[in-house]
Amino acid sequence: MRLIAPSAASTPETFDLVFVSQAIDERGSRSLEIARNSANHVVEVDYDPETFHLKLGDAAFRASDLDSIRQAFPGAMILLDATSLDPVEMLILSRAFLYNAEDRRRLGFVYAEPAHYKPATVAIGMDYAFTFADKFRGLKSVPGFANELRDDEGGRLVACLGFEADRLDRILQDDDGNFIKHVTLIFGVPPYRTTWEMHALLPHERVISKHRSCELAFAGANNPKATYECLKESFQAIGQGERLIIAPLGSKPSSIGIALFACCRDNIRLKYDFPVKLEGRTEGVGAIHRYLVDRR
Template sequence: MIKHKAHIYTDVFRSFDTTDLNNIHIFSGRVLDDRGRELLSVFSDSKSNIHLVEFNANQMQFSIDGHVIDFNDSKYLESIINIENNVMIDSTTLGLPEIYYLIKQFINLNFLEFKIIYIEPLTYNKDESDEFYRLSHYPIGYKPIPGAVGDLHHDDLELGIFFIGFDSSRMEIALEEFQMIQGKLIKTIFATPAFSSGLEMESIVPHLNILTDNPKFEIDFCSALDPTSSFEMLNFYKRSLDDGKKLFIAPLGTKPTTIATALFANLNSDVSLLYDHPMNLENRTSGVKDWHIYSVYLTPIV
């Protein structure tokens, strides 16, 4: 298998113009809020091909345009895109599994350049009766992502990395369901600077009880805005492991940290993913603020 190293470049736009782009293929999920509607508005023209991508965690099925495909089989994707196309992933409407499998297929097809979009909301919606944000619910819970599954009991799995978001119940449930990981070295990563000033406290405060109950958990910080920050952090932590030791990642935080996790797991086949497959609530956010365009460049390592 050919190994790759990655570089990620970030651009931020108030709006996104596709005028100078041709043969666009954008892979996205179901529309739930203003950001998804904005995405469809921008790309709904004759130059753009919009592909619906879904992962059914209960049935372990990955689909593109309604076609259920094998995680490692790129034949369908090869039939609809080629190296000359502008290939994009909309992470706004997609979760970790879809982003992970799309990147895996792009690498299989030797697509060494592609873009990942994240549309920042103007506001996150909060129930006035609730102190904290509740943007999703979790009827599925923690289920494996084929291709990135490791034995959490095994001694060679030394380090766990939790990227943290608003909802502390996600980490609480992981620690309860997988009690063996509490004996590992655990890094709890908060996103700061946040997309907007003050949002970092919306993540830190709900997790204070967990950190108090687990004083051995180490705290670190990475940018909420730029996946390069978390990607480089993952590289640093992996290099710090002793020979033969492995790590797992639980991307429960901002979408840029999820993007970094999906890319990193594809470039490091011994990395395990711990994920609870949230179902995002409709109209969980309002408005559209900025478009974050992450250009990914892969270089084969000879």
């Protein structure tokens, strides 16, 4: 993990390719500027959860066709603009470039924190309500992470959480909720800014008190490795007849951690509700990070 200077034009490294999506706020535009300046070629990304197709530039690929994606985009250094890409897009691309242990790639991520989040309502104390999506497409399967739980199989859910408690409710009320035997909720602590953790903890208080099998875990909001380690602990705790279920609902760095953990493992189930992002949901630009990993 490395901080990028606020005035920097690019990352310290030059990448062969960068994968980007659309900016919806000021920090997104700044992240895109850095990402585009850091690579020799820029590829626009758009995943359709209805058709399971991933559009990469002018070409469309089935999300399960990792070999075709890998072969279509050669290059030893690959950059993902985590600010604009959604968690599923990062997961599919991470799987395409890191799953094959013989195909040595280095994968980088650039991410810009916001200076402020805009609350949807004004409240007393820390109990604000935040709305970051115009709507949700709903829980949909993702190739490679869609194997159904068997009737005799229990789920161990690990969810990284943000400020919107209804997203976790949506997962627990889904059919899989009947099979979930244990829940680990990962909160971004330390947060980007002091007190921001309360915007996540308070809305989820009801869910935490309702589910006796729920345990809390904490990983720095801008620390993918800390999220990775939390997932590793949960994975090691899986008993016979259990399956790990992951839900990337928190900060983008936590979604990077989830992508890096899940992309090289099989038999993990993903739960994601595909929000349609609301433009202008943040203000300003905070710290800008570059993360760099490879398959070992």
